Amino acid sequence: MNQFIRCLTCNEIFLRTPYDQWPEIEYPVAVSMDAPHFIEKDDYQDFLKHHQNHPLEHLEVLQDSFVSEQPYIEPMKVSYFKATNGKEIFVIKKFRKKIDDPLTYECIPGDFSLKLLRLEIQPEAIIKQLAREINASLLSQKQIEAFLKLFQKVLKTVDINNLERIQEDSPHPLEVYYKLDELSIAYLLRNCRNIFTGKAYREVEEFIHRHKEDGVLLLKGIYQIQIHESAKQKKVALPIQKAMQEKRYIEKK
Ligand SMILES: [Zn+2]
Numbered sequence: 474m475n476q477f478i479r480c481l482t483c484n485e486i487f488l489r490t491p492y493d494q495w496p497e498i499e500y501p502v503a504v505s506m507d508a509p510h511f512i513e514k515d516d517y518q519d520f521l522k523h524h525q526n527h528p529l530e531h532l533e534v535l536q537d538s539f540v541s542e543q544p545y546i547e548p549m550k551v552s553y554f555k556a557t558n559g560k561e562i563f564v565i566k567k568f569r570k571k572i573d574d575p576l577t578y579e580c581i582p583g584d585f586s587l588k589l590l591r592l593e594i595q596p597e598a599i600i601k602q603l604a605r606e607i608n609a610s611l612l613s614q615k616q617i618e619a620f621l622k623l624f625q626k627v628l629k630t631v632d633i634n635n636l637e638r639i640q641e642d643s644p645h646p647l648e649v650y651y652k653l654d655e656l657s658i659a660y661l662l663r664n665c666r667n668i669f670t671g672k673a674y675r676e677v678e679e680f681i682h683r684h685k686e687d688g689v690l691l692l693k694g695i696y697q698i699q700i701h702e703s704a705k706q707k708k709v710a711l712p713i714q715k716a717m718q719e720k721r722y723i724e725k726k
Pocket of ligand 1: 481
């Protein structure tokens with residue numbers, strides 16, 4: 474179980490893992506593999522020494538609070554999760570300064586939430602899928618454009634709170650897919666009659682039914698991580714000039 478130790482004076486944190494007590498094995502740069510050289514390393518002792526006489530506290534990581542800005546496989550990604558000392562919440566920012574650097578943990582007193590930036594349709598994917606499934610002779614470029622325009626119009630009428638979130642692995646943690654609600658699908662189908670006729674309409678209708686639950690007709694929600702720093706912990710350092718101006722203002726009063 475990962476647990477952080479936080480210095481209340483410096484607001485620095487240390488991740489305690491079973492490994493921090495283990496000696497690090499270092500192989501000599503030369504090819505010789507005999508007798509690896511042991512370095513006694515105890516990062517935790519270093520941390521304790523550095524924060525001698527400072528009050529320390531334990532932070533417990535809150536389960537399921539992990540969120541990342543970049544795809545999970547991205548090695549340089551910046552991730553956030555929440556931890557608590559039992560009274561307050563802290564945001565822990567996890568990142569690497571350089572690709573071969575160890576992970577750095579930064580502690581921000583406060584909380585974070587996810588804010589929806591926008592909801593969008595997937596036009597390129599729709600165009601590709603239509604071309605794959607419906608004979609090109611049935612649909613003109615103009616009709617496809619009209620369909621996308623109609624879909625955009627439907628998008629403007631949906632309320633994200635009424636949409637069902639698709640629980641599939643999105644490679645990007647801040648992109649979430651939603652299924653169109655039945656009312657919107659009915660509206661889309663009805664208005665497709667103004668764009669397509671006969672066989673083309675029937676094909677498009679089937680296309681919509683085939684893809685409303687997955688893939689190209691899903692709506693994509695793009696989220697942003699918003700960090701809310703708790704005000705009382707913030708260190709207010711005014712730029713010198715501003716501080717002097719304020720002083721002058723106070724003196725005038
Ligand atoms: Zn300290």
